[in-house]
Amino acid sequence: MTEHTITLEGVSTALGGVDVLEDVSLSVERGEFLGLVGPNGAGKTTLLRTINGVLDPDAGTVRLVSDPIEGLSAREVSRRVATVPQDTSVAFEFSVEDVVRMGRTPYRSRIDVVADDADRDAIERALDRTEMLDLRDRSIAAVSGGERQRAFVARALAQDTPALVLDEPTASLDINHQVQVLELVADLVDEGKTAIAAIHDLDLAARYCDRLALLSDGRLQAVGTPETVLTDDHLQPAFGTRTAVTPDAVTGAPNVTAIADPTRDRDAHVHVLGTGATAARAITKLWQAGFDVTAGPLPAGDAALSVARELDVEAIESPPLAGPEEAMLREASEQCRRARATVLADPVIGSDGHVLDLAEASERPLLVETRPFDERNRAGEQARERYRELESRATAASIHGLAPAIVESTVPETVPADD
Amino acid sequence: MRFGTRLLSWTVGLVVALFAVVVVSAAIGPVSLDVVAVAKATLNAVGIPAGLAVGIEEGGLAGITIPTPTVDVSYAYPFAFEVPGTAETIVRQVRLPRIALGAVVGFALASAGAVMQGFFRNPMADPSIIGVSSGAALGAVATIAFPVAIPLGLQTAAFVGALVAAFAVYAIATENGRTPVATLLLAGVAVQTFLGAVISYTLLQAGESLDRAVFWLMGHLNNSTWAEVEVTLPLAVLTFGGLLAYARDLNVLMLGEEDARTVGIAVERTKRILLALSSIVTAAAVAVAGVIGFVGLIVPHVMRLLVGPDHRILLPTSALAGATFLVATDTLARSGPSELPVGIVTAALGAPFFLYLLTRREVHEL
Numbered sequence: 113m114t115e116h117t118i119t120l121e122g123v124s125t126a127l128g129g130v131d132v133l134e135d136v137s138l139s140v141e142r143g144e145f146l147g148l149v150g151p152n153g154a155g156k157t158t159l160l161r162t163i164n165g166v167l168d169p170d171a172g173t174v175r176l177v178s179d180p181i182e183g184l185s186a187r188e189v190s191r192r193v194a195t196v197p198q199d200t201s202v203a204f205e206f207s208v209e210d211v212v213r214m215g216r217t218p219y220r221s222r223i224d225v226v227a228d229d230a231d232r233d234a235i236e237r238a239l240d241r242t243e244m245l246d247l248r249d250r251s252i253a254a255v256s257g258g259e260r261q262r263a264f265v266a267r268a269l270a271q272d273t274p275a276l277v278l279d280e281p282t283a284s285l286d287i288n289h290q291v292q293v294l295e296l297v298a299d300l301v302d303e304g305k306t307a308i309a310a311i312h313d314l315d316l317a318a319r320y321c322d323r324l325a326l327l328s329d330g331r332l333q334a335v336g337t338p339e340t341v342l343t344d345d346h347l348q349p350a351f352g353t354r355t356a357v358t359p360d361a362v363t364g365a366p367n368v369t370a371i372a373d374p375t376r377d378r379d380a381h382v383h384v385l386g387t388g389a390t391a392a393r394a395i396t397k398l399w400q401a402g403f404d405v406t407a408g409p410l411p412a413g414d415a416a417l418s419v420a421r422e423l424d425v426e427a428i429e430s431p432p433l434a435g436p437e438e439a440m441l442r443e444a445s446e447q448c449r450r451a452r453a454t455v456l457a458d459p460v461i462g463s464d465g466h467v468l469d470l471a472e473a474s475e476r477p478l479l480v481e482t483r484p485f486d487e488r489n490r491a492g493e494q495a496r497e498r499y500r501e502l503e504s505r506a507t508a509a510s511i512h513g514l515a516p517a518i519v520e521s522t523v524p525e526t527v528p529a530d531d
Numbered sequence: 532m533r534f535g536t537r538l539l540s541w542t543v544g545l546v547v548a549l550f551a552v553v554v555v556s557a558a559i560g561p562v563s564l565d566v567v568a569v570a571k572a573t574l575n576a577v578g579i580p581a582g583l584a585v586g587i588e589e590g591g592l593a594g595i596t597i598p599t600p601t602v603d604v605s606y607a608y609p610f611a612f613e614v615p616g617t618a619e620t621i622v623r624q625v626r627l628p629r630i631a632l633g634a635v636v637g638f639a640l641a642s643a644g645a646v647m648q649g650f651f652r653n654p655m656a657d658p659s660i661i662g663v664s665s666g667a668a669l670g671a672v673a674t675i676a677f678p679v680a681i682p683l684g685l686q687t688a689a690f691v692g693a694l695v696a697a698f699a700v701y702a703i704a705t706e707n708g709r710t711p712v713a714t715l716l717l718a719g720v721a722v723q724t725f726l727g728a729v730i731s732y733t734l735l736q737a738g739e740s741l742d743r744a745v746f747w748l749m750g751h752l753n754n755s756t757w758a759e760v761e762v763t764l765p766l767a768v769l770t771f772g773g774l775l776a777y778a779r780d781l782n783v784l785m786l787g788e789e790d791a792r793t794v795g796i797a798v799e800r801t802k803r804i805l806l807a808l809s810s811i812v813t814a815a816a817v818a819v820a821g822v823i824g825f826v827g828l829i830v831p832h833v834m835r836l837l838v839g840p841d842h843r844i845l846l847p848t849s850a851l852a853g854a855t856f857l858v859a860t861d862t863l864a865r866s867g868p869s870e871l872p873v874g875i876v877t878a879a880l881g882a883p884f885f886l887y888l889l890t891r892r893e894v895h896e897l
Contacts, residue, residue: 165792187795194794211786
């Protein structure tokens with residue numbers, strides 16, 4: 113019987129009311145490198161977060177070796193799974209060795225001040241294995257992106273776990289470092305580690321992974337060898353675009369080329385104004401309908417901002433208390449001007465009335481209201497006047513009727529023929 | 532240099548600096564004393580707890596008799612130098628209690644500040660950020676203004692107020708067992724603002740005791756007693772030990788909570804413990820000395836420039852530097868033509884120095 117290091121059984125989870133993972137079952141065998149592929153917002157990162165214990169799924173079980181993860185403490189989980197994070201940019205002056213040493217946290221008691229021999233050995237081996245020995249005293253903020261990524265792989269090695277979780281380990285690297293990092297992971301897997309990695313680049317995933325799992329809309333669409341997963345039948349519905357799969361001339365691994373789909377206007381740009389749950393739902397609907405969505409300004413911590421981040425929707429983030437800065441408003445105003453349509457989702461009129469200013473920059477405003485205006489007005493009677501003007505100019509729409517309303521409102525008006 | 536050597540040399544250096552500042556401070560005053568005699572008298576005052584006696588005392592509160600446990604600590608004094616009697620009395624009975632309390636308060640505020648800045652990953656965080664100081668201030672001001680209504684000692688009221696405020700902020704910011712740091716920060720700001728309003732109103736009602744209340748708010752160390760030192764010093768040392776045990780966790784938390792979780796930190800529990808310990812140590816300091824600003828903010832920043840971000844060394848050095856800084860500023864505060872509350876001096880010296888660091892781009896982030 114094959115030994116499974118990581119097993120997911122019927123895992124489902126929702127974030128901010130949007131289903132991100134639906135009934136995902138997947139297992140990763142010992143000594144296997146599994147690549148998680150799929151479009152932006154498919155739920156790849158969320159899936160990895162259920163495996164390293166950061167997120168508790170709403171339903172289903174995650175097992176590490178044979179133990180259900182919910183019965184394990186943070187420390188026990190971190191002795192089984194080490195994570196290489198997606199964003200390794202750090203703005204403080206820890207040395208590379210300090211960062212690698214943090215990988216020993218699960219093995220050290222709170223009281224001992226000095227590392228013991230096992231810790232020192234593990235750190236040395238990890239630095240050596242990732243070729244970071246020469247850079248050990250350099251500040252983590254001062255090394256290159258590829259070196260920083262290797263430092264975090266070294267930290268994961270120092271953690272001495274059977275399994276590695278890597279979230280887009282190559283996302284911010286140039287091609288030469290991408291290959292270096294993936295070679296390293298593939299070698300570690302050959303030496304007995306089990307790895308699961310979200311990889312954006314299908315060609316690289318095909319080249320280095322033993323098996324691929326294709327995720328789209330939170331569902332697992334296909335699992336198997338790169339050749340069986342990377343087929344037109346699987347990729348076209350998942351990515352919503354036509355693809356051509358050919359064997360790579362150098363490596364022989366499948367090579368995927370996306371072909372623009374002429375039947376769907378994916379370039380239609382829609383900007384979303386407004387905050388909270390309604391904006392979050394508007395963003396999701398528009399994104400699902402295939403629009404090129406932008407949003408903001410959204411204050412840090414807002415539900416709509418989390419959804420935008422989850423879906424890789426470009427959003428202007430404003431500081432939580434202060435309200436948007438001048439530059440953010442300029443950017444948002446530019447988005448509203450350029451967008452084919454601007455959706456105002458339950459807009460709250462703050463005291464500075466910037467939402468109204470932005471709405472005026474848009475040629476085609478659409479208004480989605482689920483709460484009365486009085487609840488959303490914080491700018492007094494003067495704003496009521498301006499809001500009425502906006503109402504008369506805007507197309508009213510419901511969340512569900514949003515996509516058709518945009519298509520209708522943007523059909524070029526028929527110009528009356530000259531008599 | 533190896534970590535152990537660095538930690539040791541910084542610690543020894545700062546302990547020497549602290550002792551030097553203490554001796555100089557004890558020599559300054561209306562009666563000028565010989566520095567050598569002062570140093571000897573200071574060493575004579577160093578007491579090491581040698582024995583504990585626990586008893587029960589019948590205490591009365593609002594007419595009800597409550598048995599309260601009492602703890603009697605006996606001290607052993609390792610040094611016994613020959614010092615002239617007057618010098619010994621002035622140093623030991625008049626000047627040292629105040630200096631020792633200043634050192635304890637500085638120690639407490641700076642260590643809590645270092646923890647809060649790391650915890651919040653925010654350079655403007657200081658020990659009072661989750662409402663501790665405002666809560667203490669309300670407790671103290673209310674006791675001064677309405678002594679009859681609140682039958683607690685001033686310090687007890689301030690201490691309780693501080694912990695109630697901190698716990699309220701924590702409870703408001705916690706949902707489903709999670710306490711997001713950003714929410715905690717905002718809840719802290721809101722509660723501080725609200726308490727500020729209540730304090731202002733209380734001051735309006737304070738009548739004749741207004742002077743005392745305002746003076747308390749400014750942060751001061753006069754009329755310090757050995758009794759205050761005996762309560763705050765063990766509390767500060769114990770909580771500091773607790774915080775130090777979490778120094779490595781704090782380092783890992785600087786990489787982000789999600790990342791900390793993946794290397795085995797039980798993030799929410801760690802946050803609760805860090806918040807509780809730093810609130811207690813800050814509450815104790817504020818309860819005896821009022822709201823002394825800037826020590827908890829600038830001292831950790833300066834130490835971070837000198838020793839780096841590793842909390843295993845940042846925490847002890849900040850604590851010792853905080854003690855040294857507050858003793859030095861309090862000496863300035865009491866040696867001018869008229870005595871100033873030390874809070875004025877720390878802010879007046881600390882803020883420009885902080886701005887200098889800021890414009891030199893030495894301090895821009897953690």
